[in-house]
Amino acid sequence: MWEDVFARVDGGADETRHDTSYYWDNSKRSESNRINLQRTLSGEGFFENETGRYSLPVGTLIAFTQRENSRYGYPATASRPYRLRYLSIDPSATATPLFNRIRRDFGSVLSMPEGTESCTLFDDLFHRFHARNFLDRYHESELVTRLLTAIYRQQVSDTQHSxxxxxxxxxxxxxxxxxxxxxxxxxxxxxxxxxxxxxxxxxxxxxxxxxxxxxxxxxxxxxxxxxxxxxxxxxxxxxxxxxxxxxxxxxxxxxxxxxxxxxxxxxxxxx
Incomplete structure (x- = not known):
């Protein structure tokens, strides 16, 4: 059976959430099991899995898939709107191993400070997806790989002091x-x-x-x-x-x- 090894972005949007009605339990979702990357633009969200519950302020990113044992949403203690930007990526032989390695080594809640390489690549991929101005499928896959690699590099860099x-x-x-x-x-x-x-x-x-x-x-x-x-x-x-x-x-x-x-x-x- 033919396998498409090149990664592809199949979704992405900016959203603003104001209350606890914004809540997703991934273990109960039935969508295709895609790679999801979601970063906080302002305000704060939350994410929880078997390792604990985590806040998601500006400068953080969550990485998850549908059908896993995790949940995320708007925290009951929040007082400001939660603005977020997400990308959904089709699982592929190119993207999935990198994604799994990131989560294995650093977990699902990750660092993505404003102005960093990973943040810049995330936004570039987001805007190119909406404008559909990738040069071709190879270019799109290359940018996905670069983004995931930059996310990994950012986590490594953060450990230098922490x-x-x-x-x-x-x-x-x-x-x-x-x-x-x-x-x-x-x-x-x-x-x-x-x-x-x-x-x-x-x-x-x-x-x-x-x-x-x-x-x-x-x-x-x-x-x-x-x-x-x-x-x-x-x-x-x-x-x-x-x-x-x-x-x-x-x-x-x-x-x-x-x-x-x-x-x-x-x-x-x-x-």
């Missing part, structure tokens, strides 16, 4: 292919190397150095199995300082050399 250890976790995952050190990561997070290692290890049950090495080795193993790059180029592309350092780490982790692993992978592929 949770420097989590920020360091994201730095490791995002920059492991560069020759970063734990000292540099800790400095970027604004904490000492010792504090970062201790707190990271307690939270994630693994030392940050081990995580960094694991990420690099997994990336290098993929390159060994799918490319003809030299060991030196693979080492550099995976964040290792040299092929010698890479080979020692690889053998220690997998019990074989990178060259032998590549030979075995090639033989397996030919069978």
């Amino acid at each position: 949770d420097p250890v989590e920020y360091g976790y994201h730095l490791l995952r995002n920059r492991f292919t560069s020759p970063i050190t734990l000292k540099e990561v800790a400095a970027t997070c604004g904490i000492s190397r010792e504090h970062f290692i201790r707190s990271f290890s307690q939270r994630y049950q693994q030392a940050p150095g081990a995580v960094l090495r694991q990420l690099r080795l997994q990336h290098a193993r993929g390159l060994l199995e799918t490319t003809h790059l030299t060991l030196e180029r693979i080492a550099r592309a995976s964040g290792f300082s040299s092929s010698n350092v890479f080979c020692r780490a690889f053998r220690q982790a997998f019990g074989t050399t990178p060259s032998k692993h590549r030979e075995a992978a090639n033989l397996s592929a030919k069978r």
Whole structure:
């Protein structure tokens, strides 16, 4: 069956709500199960799910789907109109994994401050949808992907000051292919190397150095199995300082050399 992998916006509007009659229980909705992004323009709404109840002031965004166990609306304690802007996006092989990753890592209530990249992309996508001035389906899908990526980046950026250890976790995952050190990561997070290692290890049950090495080795193993790059180029592309350092780490982790692993992978592929 043919699958459309390109994301598409299929709805969006500005709304102003004044009372508690604005209330949606997603678990009881029967619409198609789309990706929904809704940001507060003024006033305040609320969102609740199994993790708790959250207020939605200006600068926040909620990400949800129909048919899930969540609710949102106008809070009984509010005294001002709740102005919102929403976008609905068709689930696709392009958008859905990014959307799911955002919610897995940061939840459904997200940061989208005015003037940020994610806010600008959200409004651009909204206005283009209403004007129907996308260049083509590929352009529309590209903008959806850029928006979701910018939303993720914004959440990571917010953790730099609110949770420097989590920020360091994201730095490791995002920059492991560069020759970063734990000292540099800790400095970027604004904490000492010792504090970062201790707190990271307690939270994630693994030392940050081990995580960094694991990420690099997994990336290098993929390159060994799918490319003809030299060991030196693979080492550099995976964040290792040299092929010698890479080979020692690889053998220690997998019990074989990178060259032998590549030979075995090639033989397996030919069978």
